[in-house]
Amino acid sequence: MSYTKTEENYLKAIYSLQVKIGKEVSTNELASSLETKASSVTDMVKKLDKKELITYEKYKGVSLTNLGKEIAINIIRNHRIWEVFLVEKLGYKWDEVHEIAEQLEHIKSEELVDRLDDFLDHPSFDPHGDPIPDREGNIPVRKEAIALNELKKGETGIVVGVKNTDIDFLQFLEEMNLTLGKSIQVEKIFDFDKSKVVKTGQQTVTISKEVGSFLIVEKIIQTK
């Protein structure tokens, strides 16, 4: 069985929203996530329901079937492996690869992504720190990955991911030098608005609570 690019994008969007909100995904949520209209969503979810990729009940939203989930995870796997390729082999920066990966993830070939995965030495995380599912759909979990906001004053974390992939945000991080793998120490937290002064390498910058909620870090236990 093979699916259209649109069907795959719907499944991927439903998967992400389902993980994020933990219950049935509404028509409007899907519409806004896919930048389309609610009426278009209704049409498409009927079709996906008929194909048994999702469960849809009128006015009650949708959720993925096992098959739908499998396909969604596979597309995400494709996307993230391509992103690794683009950054590791072609020298793209991590804030430049998403749009191209959106196209590459839909290339139809059982074998291609597996070969690419071999070629890249089976990466577990993509350039944004997101986990890469394996062929069977298992998703690696990172120990101790938390939002930067959960770090207390004096604590240190390594940037291992972001929760927001807007190009503007990624470029902001680049500017601030808060990129993947960077070590960040919390110097001060303002009670006022929970903004923070953090140190990364020689730089010291102030970041908002919002930015701190989007940055995923691995907390470093200081073994003195």
Place this chain on the structure above:
Amino acid sequence: MSYTKTEENYLKAIYSLQVKIGKEVSTNELASSLETKASSVTDMVKKLDKKELITYEKYKGVSLTNLGKEIAINIIRNHRIWEVFLVEKLGYKWDEVHEIAEQLEHIKSEELVDRLDDFLDHPSFDPHGDPIPDREGNIPVRKEAIALNELKKGETGIVVGVKNTDIDFLQFLEEMNLTLGKSIQVEKIFDFDKSKVVKTGQQTVTISKEVGSFLIVEKIIQTK
């Protein structure tokens, strides 16, 4: 400006047919090349004409404008560079890559193929021996490339390309061990049907006139 996959495939097909037959491409030729119906072709060529990618006159066939030719050559460049990548980096065999390249050639990114080209050290020919146009559309020419049929008895050539990329034919060549880079010596030519006995490495095989017309070789001058 960006074009649909279908438009790009039409331009590519028109380009190849135009090169092959040297005059306007007829509706039926295009239909059979694209495995579609003449009526569909008529609709599409009207559209491409309106976009000034081709010149179309009712009942008189089509030919590419400069813009159309430029786009066609660019798609061919994409296709062949991806084929090199698939063979050189991912370990595919040369008879396995065409279908995947048919998909990859349509990925929209100014930069991607240029980066891939760098990564592959600017190859001039693809795994089938076909020339790879550069960014400006210039197509490299190979000196002394001739059909195997043009070799006389006793002469030797190196396989540098094929004129038929049907998967059946490529697999036949694989079977016969007449693959790219192989040296072929003509042992005998039958007057009867111009079939040949040829030697490649330790193997000796008989090939038809047709096969000989599809194999491109570089003639080796025996400097005794």
Place this chain on the structure above:
DNA sequence: AAATATTTTTAGACTTATCTAAAAATTGAA
């Protein structure tokens, strides 16, 4: 030069994915 065969175009229909506008159902406030 007609008649016939072939090629090409037109007409009308279908599919996928989308939209706007209006109707129906659900939610939430008074």
Place this chain on the structure above:
DNA sequence: TTCAATTTTTAGATAAGTCTAAAAATATTT
């Protein structure tokens, strides 16, 4: 609990690309 706001669905259109069947034009034979 009733009415208003919001969400969702339906109805009807549109655009891209395709198809079949029939009409029109061109090419080939007699």
